Amino acid sequence: MDQFLQQLVNGLTLGSLYALIAVGYTVVYGIVQLINFAHGEVFMIGAFGALSTYLLFFDGQTGVWILPIMIIGAMIAAVGTAVLMERVAYRPLRNAPRLAPLITAIGISVFLQELVRVFYDRIPFADFPSAKQRIPFPQLDVVSGTAVQIGDVTVQRSAIFTIGALVVCAILLWYFINRTRLGRGMLAVSQDPDTARLMGINVDRIIVVAFALGAVLAAIAGVSQGLQNNNIDFKMGFIAGLKAFTAAVLGGIGNIQGAVVGGLVLGLVESMATQYVPGQFGGGTWKDVWAFVILILVLVFRPQGLLGARVVDRA
Amino acid sequence: MQQRSVVRVGASLIVASLALTACGSRSNDEGGGSGTTTKTAKIGVIAPLSGDLSALGLGIQHSVELAVKQANDSNAIPGWKLEVDAKDDEAKPDVGKNAATSLSSDKDVIGVVGTLNSSVALQVQPVLAPKNIVQVSPANTNPSLTAGAAWQTDPKRAYPTYFRTCTTDAIQGPVAARYLFEKAKITKVATIHDKKAYGQGLVGTFAAEFKKLGGQVVAAETINPDDSNYQAVISAVKPSAPQAVYYGGEYPNAGPLSQQMKAAGLKVPLMGGDGIYDPKYIALGGKTSEGDLATSVGAPVEALPSAQKFVTDYNAAGFKDPYAAYGGYSFDAANAIIAALKVSLKDAKDVESARKATVDELSKVKFDGVTGAVAFDQYGDTTSKVLTVYKVASGKWATVETATFTG
Numbered sequence: 001m002d003q004f005l006q007q008l009v010n011g012l013t014l015g016s017l018y019a020l021i022a023v024g025y026t027v028v029y030g031i032v033q034l035i036n037f038a039h040g041e042v043f044m045i046g047a048f049g050a051l052s053t054y055l056l057f058f059d060g061q062t063g064v065w066i067l068p069i070m071i072i073g074a075m076i077a078a079v080g081t082a083v084l085m086e087r088v089a090y091r092p093l094r095n096a097p098r099l100a101p102l103i104t105a106i107g108i109s110v111f112l113q114e115l116v117r118v119f120y121d122r123i124p125f126a127d128f129p130s131a132k133q134r135i136p137f138p139q140l141d142v143v144s145g146t147a148v149q150i151g152d153v154t155v156q157r158s159a160i161f162t163i164g165a166l167v168v169c170a171i172l173l174w175y176f177i178n179r180t181r182l183g184r185g186m187l188a189v190s191q192d193p194d195t196a197r198l199m200g201i202n203v204d205r206i207i208v209v210a211f212a213l214g215a216v217l218a219a220i221a222g223v224s225q226g227l228q229n230n231n232i233d234f235k236m237g238f239i240a241g242l243k244a245f246t247a248a249v250l251g252g253i254g255n256i257q258g259a260v261v262g263g264l265v266l267g268l269v270e271s272m273a274t275q276y277v278p279g280q281f282g283g284g285t286w287k288d289v290w291a292f293v294i295l296i297l298v299l300v301f302r303p304q305g306l307l308g309a310r311v312v313d314r315a
Numbered sequence: 316m317q318q319r320s321v322v323r324v325g326a327s328l329i330v331a332s333l334a335l336t337a338c339g340s341r342s343n344d345e346g347g348g349s350g351t352t353t354k355t356a357k358i359g360v361i362a363p364l365s366g367d368l369s370a371l372g373l374g375i376q377h378s379v380e381l382a383v384k385q386a387n388d389s390n391a392i393p394g395w396k397l398e399v400d401a402k403d404d405e406a407k408p409d410v411g412k413n414a415a416t417s418l419s420s421d422k423d424v425i426g427v428v429g430t431l432n433s434s435v436a437l438q439v440q441p442v443l444a445p446k447n448i449v450q451v452s453p454a455n456t457n458p459s460l461t462a463g464a465a466w467q468t469d470p471k472r473a474y475p476t477y478f479r480t481c482t483t484d485a486i487q488g489p490v491a492a493r494y495l496f497e498k499a500k501i502t503k504v505a506t507i508h509d510k511k512a513y514g515q516g517l518v519g520t521f522a523a524e525f526k527k528l529g530g531q532v533v534a535a536e537t538i539n540p541d542d543s544n545y546q547a548v549i550s551a552v553k554p555s556a557p558q559a560v561y562y563g564g565e566y567p568n569a570g571p572l573s574q575q576m577k578a579a580g581l582k583v584p585l586m587g588g589d590g591i592y593d594p595k596y597i598a599l600g601g602k603t604s605e606g607d608l609a610t611s612v613g614a615p616v617e618a619l620p621s622a623q624k625f626v627t628d629y630n631a632a633g634f635k636d637p638y639a640a641y642g643g644y645s646f647d648a649a650n651a652i653i654a655a656l657k658v659s660l661k662d663a664k665d666v667e668s669a670r671k672a673t674v675d676e677l678s679k680v681k682f683d684g685v686t687g688a689v690a691f692d693q694y695g696d697t698t699s700k701v702l703t704v705y706k707v708a709s710g711k712w713a714t715v716e717t718a719t720f721t722g
Contacts, residue, residue, distance in 0.1 A: 003554055010546040117365075132365050134543075134567055136598050147580050154553075154580040156546075229543040230574045231599050233367070239541060274547035284538045284548040285510055 002152040007271045013159040013228070015267020016166035020221035021244030022251070022259035023173065024214025030190040030254040031210045032094070037105040038085060040241015041112035042078050042215050047222030047232045048116060048131070049077025054138045056126055064142040067223075074219035081112070082215035083208055091204070109238075117234040134233040137226035144227055158227040165220050170260060173213075177256070182209055190254070246295050252305025261306055269294050353396045356666050358383060358652060359418040359448075361411055361429030361439060364403040367567035370595050371431055374639030375453055376401045379428045381625075381632055382649035391653060392660050400424065404435050411435035415442035424448060425666050425673055426652040428645055433457030434512040436477075444474045447670040449677050451478045451651055453644030456589065456612065457516045458485040461694040470694065476674050478695040480644045480651065480686065481612040482702060484513070486720045487588050488520030490702045491610045494716075495559055495586065496528045505534040505557035507548065507564075507572070514563030517588045521561050533557050538568060545572050549579045559583050565590035570599025577603035584608055592640050597707055607707045613686040614701050614717045616643040625685040647684035654680045
């Protein structure tokens with residue numbers, strides 16, 4: 001039983017991380033029907049933004065008060081990247097055939113990875129380590145260090161931070177979308193962009209907001225992953241992005257609650273598979289196989305995802 | 316409007332790609348016109364020069380460069396000038412195979428130092444062997460590379476062109492097992508490996524010896540080398556209450572694994588092979604890596620009187636990256652090839668005709684290198700069977716004991 005609870009905690013932690021990233025896929029898809037495959041890289045750049053902030057201003061310190069500043073640094077880097085990406089690469093292709101922005105997204109993803117890999121240690125006026133290898137992430141007081149014991153279950157402090165971050169973000173996101181003008185504008189555009197435009201909604205602005213919103217959550221996820229795994233690298237966005245995209249599809253793409261549920265389910269399947277699938281097909285190496293088996297099964301029997309996709313019927 | 320934004324996108328892409336190419340022009344070592352009478356022979360290097368394991372790979376490259384530079388300076392092979400041709404294998408077998416193919420199609424290549432990874436060597440060996448290009452690895456520890464797949468029961472030389480200057484997992488695993496059982500008095504261990512040729516082989520030989528001594532392997536798990544979060548595996552291992560975790564793999568995974576293990580409350584030492592013996596391991600493992608153990612091939616380079624000169628020369632040469640775990644072995648590997656070339660190239664008219672003679676000469680090479688006596692047995696393995704156990708103490712790898720393996 002303890003073992004089950006332990007893996008439950010592990011799964012929820014991993015799932016929260018996927019969920020935070022998955023929201024970015026789903027929000028953008030809901031508004032422009034674009035799968036932004038470069039979103040994983042936004043997450044990666046968020047983590048590097050936090051690291052850079054730390055190295056520039058607080059190198060060597062461990063106070064927990066640095067964390068909010070690091071998160072702000074992460075958000076600036078991630079939102080900047082996402083907004084620039086939308087402006088330079090996606091907006092010109094808004095009316096192009098569907099395949100064009102998709103290929104562009106993959107191109108941007110490779111471009112951003114290589115950019116960080118090659119340039120990170122060459123940024124002038126800062127003495128950053130080379131990103132060609134994994135870089136240790138700063139370990140701060142309170143959010144890292146000795147794990148908390150609840151009965152026989154060990155809960156890491158970074159796990160509490162990650163799950164807490166998801167809860168707070170989910171509440172704020174719900175409030176933003178349902179209670180603010182901008183949020184309701186997003187809802188309107190996702191239902192029918194042309195009518196929304198006629199009603200006086202600035203569609204371009206709403207799309208930028210959607211990208212920025214995803215980037216904010218991805219930045220928080222980047223910081224959590226850094227704290228949890230103790231290191232970041234230039235290709236961390238690829239696998240995480242793929243998993244988060246899977247989570248978004250699992251929950252129903254375009255559906256924000258779906259992305260959160262999908263992320264948590266995916267995380268739980270991975271940790272439970274490590275623990276409970278016996279023998280040859282069990283253990284850590286097979287967990288991804290089981291995660292994708294679940295995805296295939298869900299898509300076969302429930303193609304719209306667990307909570308149902310928001311598919312806008314466009315004539 | 317539409318057209319203007321297309322122009323903007325195009326412009327920004329062009330600027331970006333210009334910036335990338337400007338940056339991509341790495342410094343290639345050019346031969347330079349050095350008279351018409353000297354002929355050129357190339358020593359290839361196949362190692363990970365980018366990616367997670369590049370700290371080790373760049374150390375290999377620079378150490379070979381140092382050896383070649385010294386040979387050229389002292390005019391070790393009259394009438395010949397040596398060059399280094401380093402290829403990146405990204406620690407991937409398929410990339411390594413391409414690197415080997417490109418080296419083997421160069422008629423000036425006489426020998427290769429590399430690879431770092433045993434899994435890459437498996438792909439490189441069959442490419443170099445038909446062309447009679449000698450390959451000396453400073454770091455491959457998988458026993459099957461020299462003595463064949465059935466190395467335990469029916470050892471057979473796999474490729475006559477393959478040699479190595481480091482000892483193998485057949486020795487490394489058991490030494491770790493003996494240290495844990497006899498010296499550290501640990502009877503219950505868990506094993507984790509990354510399913511690569513190196514990690515799996517290491518854990519296999521370790522577990523066999525540990526059980527033979529009377530110890531217990533209470534859990535055996537695996538991870539993906541691409542993963543960076545190991546919570547699930549750690550939780551699966553923890554209830555069996557091991558007194559130590561033996562990990563088969565390299566530091567990019569081992570460092571975070573150690574850190575996460577201890578953060579998750581599994582406060583036992585992690586022990587690994589030469590793949591985790593790198594300062595990067597401690598950087599990634601953080602403060603809690605204190606007390607973790609590693610075995611590495613040979614005696615510590617810094618402690619050997621024969622190595623002092625290498626360390627001084629290396630630092631004097633002003634390379635950007637440290638010589639890392641395999642610097643001494645790479646230096647010896649390059650010098651072993653150079654020693655063979657002194658005989659084989661002496662009267663040769665071109666490189667290709669001297670390749671076969673180089674293979675024969677290399678098996679007879681004997682000299683005192685940086686890491687001890689360098690000589691090869693009938694399988695191409697080094698005759699030296701010295702290993703050292705290291706422990707992390709106050710943020711550094713400290714030597715615990717150096718042992719010569721017997722039986």
